[in-house]
Amino acid sequence: MTATRSRPRYLGPSRPISQTRATRLGSTSSLRRRPARRSRGCEYQRERSRLGGLPLGWQAGASLSVAAGPSTTLRHLSSAGCKNRTCLISNFVYASRTEVFMDRRSFLVRTGLVMGPGAFAGSIVPTALAEEAADLSDWKVVRDQFDYTRDKINMAQLLVASPPKPVRDAMEKHMRGMIENPVSYLMENWQSGDVAVRQAASEYMAVAPEDIALTASTTMGLGILLGGLAIRSNQEILATTHDHPVTDTTLRYRSQATGAPYRQIELYQDATTATADAMVDTLAKAIRLETRIIVVTYVHSSSGMKLPIRAMAEAVERANAGRSIDDRAIFCVDGVHGFGVENVTMEDLGCDFFVAGTHKWILGPCGTGLFWGKHELWDLTHPTIAGADERFREWFEGKDISHYRSGGFLSPFGNPAFVLRWPVAEAFRFHLSIGKARIEQRIHGFARQLKEGMAKMPRVILRTPMAEALSGALVCFDVEGMKPDEVVAALAKKDIIATGTPYRVRYARLTPGLLNSEEEIETTLRAVSELKA
Numbered sequence: 001m002t003a004t005r006s007r008p009r010y011l012g013p014s015r016p017i018s019q020t021r022a023t024r025l026g027s028t029s030s031l032r033r034r035p036a037r038r039s040r041g042c043e044y045q046r047e048r049s050r051l052g053g054l055p056l057g058w059q060a061g062a063s064l065s066v067a068a069g070p071s072t073t074l075r076h077l078s079s080a081g082c083k084n085r086t087c088l089i090s091n092f093v094y095a096s097r098t099e100v101f102m103d104r105r106s107f108l109v110r111t112g113l114v115m116g117p118g119a120f121a122g123s124i125v126p127t128a129l130a131e132e133a134a135d136l137s138d139w140k141v142v143r144d145q146f147d148y149t150r151d152k153i154n155m156a157q158l159l160v161a162s163p164p165k166p167v168r169d170a171m172e173k174h175m176r177g178m179i180e181n182p183v184s185y186l187m188e189n190w191q192s193g194d195v196a197v198r199q200a201a202s203e204y205m206a207v208a209p210e211d212i213a214l215t216a217s218t219t220m221g222l223g224i225l226l227g228g229l230a231i232r233s234n235q236e237i238l239a240t241t242h243d244h245p246v247t248d249t250t251l252r253y254r255s256q257a258t259g260a261p262y263r264q265i266e267l268y269q270d271a272t273t274a275t276a277d278a279m280v281d282t283l284a285k286a287i288r289l290e291t292r293i294i295v296v297t298y299v300h301s302s303s304g305m306k307l308p309i310r311a312m313a314e315a316v317e318r319a320n321a322g323r324s325i326d327d328r329a330i331f332c333v334d335g336v337h338g339f340g341v342e343n344v345t346m347e348d349l350g351c352d353f354f355v356a357g358t359h360k361w362i363l364g365p366c367g368t369g370l371f372w373g374k375h376e377l378w379d380l381t382h383p384t385i386a387g388a389d390e391r392f393r394e395w396f397e398g399k400d401i402s403h404y405r406s407g408g409f410l411s412p413f414g415n416p417a418f419v420l421r422w423p424v425a426e427a428f429r430f431h432l433s434i435g436k437a438r439i440e441q442r443i444h445g446f447a448r449q450l451k452e453g454m455a456k457m458p459r460v461i462l463r464t465p466m467a468e469a470l471s472g473a474l475v476c477f478d479v480e481g482m483k484p485d486e487v488v489a490a491l492a493k494k495d496i497i498a499t500g501t502p503y504r505v506r507y508a509r510l511t512p513g514l515l516n517s518e519e520e521i522e523t524t525l526r527a528v529s530e531l532k533a
């Protein structure tokens with residue numbers, strides 16, 4: 001880190017929606033207190049007159065959202081004690097969940113769709129600078145954001161995250177709100193909470209928020225997406241032998257349900273000798289005229305291989321030349337082990353759909369995930385669980401809404417675990433505050449340190465490519481004379497948490513992340529070098 005570099009700072013959790021509630025819930029650490037406002041009339045009314053007397057009710061709220069950001073409107077919602085009739089009317093309108101989808105423009109504004117990615121900071125859900133912003137240019141400070149017990153070295157960060165402070169604070173805040181007054185809290189937050197998650201994710205991924213579906217895991221995202229993508233029985237599903245068991249099983253279900261055959265290809269036998277060109281070539285040659293759904297895994301949890309997704313997407317695009325939308329191959333990526341590690345956007349990857357959990361490398365709470373799709377391809381999806389975007393309101397007008405497709409309509413409705421979902425916004429902001437490029441460098445650096453160290457050990461066989469173009473955070477290896485599970489058990493005795501790969505061919509696996517330090521990597525290397533059969 002050079003002295004001249006501007007210091008990334010965590011921008012702090014979203015400003016509490018309700019000052020009254022913030023004060024009352026002040027026991028949670030994430031809530032910042034602001035000086036109590038003198039009663040100077042209703043904030044909503046002042047904004048309204050400032051804007052030239054806009055119509056009342058939701059339309060007014062929506063218009064205010066455009067001009068002043070929804071914080072004004074939303075804070076107004078819970079402005080306790082306001083007896084103003086207009087306030088009460090608008091409170092009533094807001095308080096009815098069935099009325100929330102009233103106006104397309106208001107929804108577009110609330111979801112940031114009229115602003116596009118990047119419009120998040122300080123707009124839709126204002127972000128206040130934390131009073132004591134953590135200096136995230138210092139890796140020690142970053143490490144200190146985790147409340148992880150230091151009694152064991154966590155080298156299994158691909159499984160599930162220990163959420164950093166801003167995420168924990170948001171979890172506590174939302175949990176408290178849902179305990180103290182679940183109905184009011186839900187009414188106040190249910191729309192803005194999802195908006196914040198979509199906005200932060202859209203900024204991180206450089207996509208439009210409307211193209212993001214919110215789920216509870218990678219598995220759920222794969223199930224929703226792959227379980228519904230349009231395919232005919234005379235088309236086929238193409239995947240690889242390197243995908244996770246949940247991908248394989250989901251595709252088998254889909255094949256059973258549709259009659260479309262399911263074919264798997266092997267992209268390499270030994271990841272350490274595989275080349276990007278050969279893998280792309282293998283995929284390109286495997287695509288047939290009838291190939292409809294193609295699924296690959298960005299970073300293989302079986303070997304640590306990171307696929308050249310961009311080049312593969314280009315190969316799929318070449319195969320799609322001249323094909324109609326009903327015949328084109330749809331290129332889907334299980335991206336979970338690159339998401340939160342690799343400094344890429346969806347445009348960099350070039351795939352059609354990207355599925356990931358946000359409870360691993362993104363550092364969100366366990367039980368969260370999302371998937372993204374190209375805007376023009378949402379019509380190829382088919383939901384099975386009802387979701388919603390602003391067009392849901394049409395249902396109340398007696399219209400059939402079942403033909404609508406979007407990230408919203410592909411996000412299962414029905415009171416999901418909001419207390420876990422909403423803090424995901426903070427996880428994305430945490431990444432953005434540190435910097436995606438720095439995070440990639442840091443985690444790649446740890447993986448390189450491990451691989452270079454292990455490459456010098458005579459009894460260790462590396463199973464992950466050394467090249468950074470073909471690897472990320474995952475390091476798979478064998479120790480001569482030991483089974484992978486024995487390696488994992490022996491390291492556990494030395495207080496190092498490793499994992500075995502959950503595949504037919506098993507390896508031992510180390511997956512360092514932001515929780516770790518260089519010293520911990522050295523300690524781990526020492527422990528591996530001391531392993532005895």
Ligand SMILES: Cc1ncc(COP(=O)(O)O)c(C=O)c1O
Nearest residue numbers: 217218219244297301334336357
């Ligand atoms: C490549 C891959 N895909 C999918 C999953 C399932 O992830 P989730 O727990 O988010 O459903 C895993 C689990 O680690 C995985 O390694």
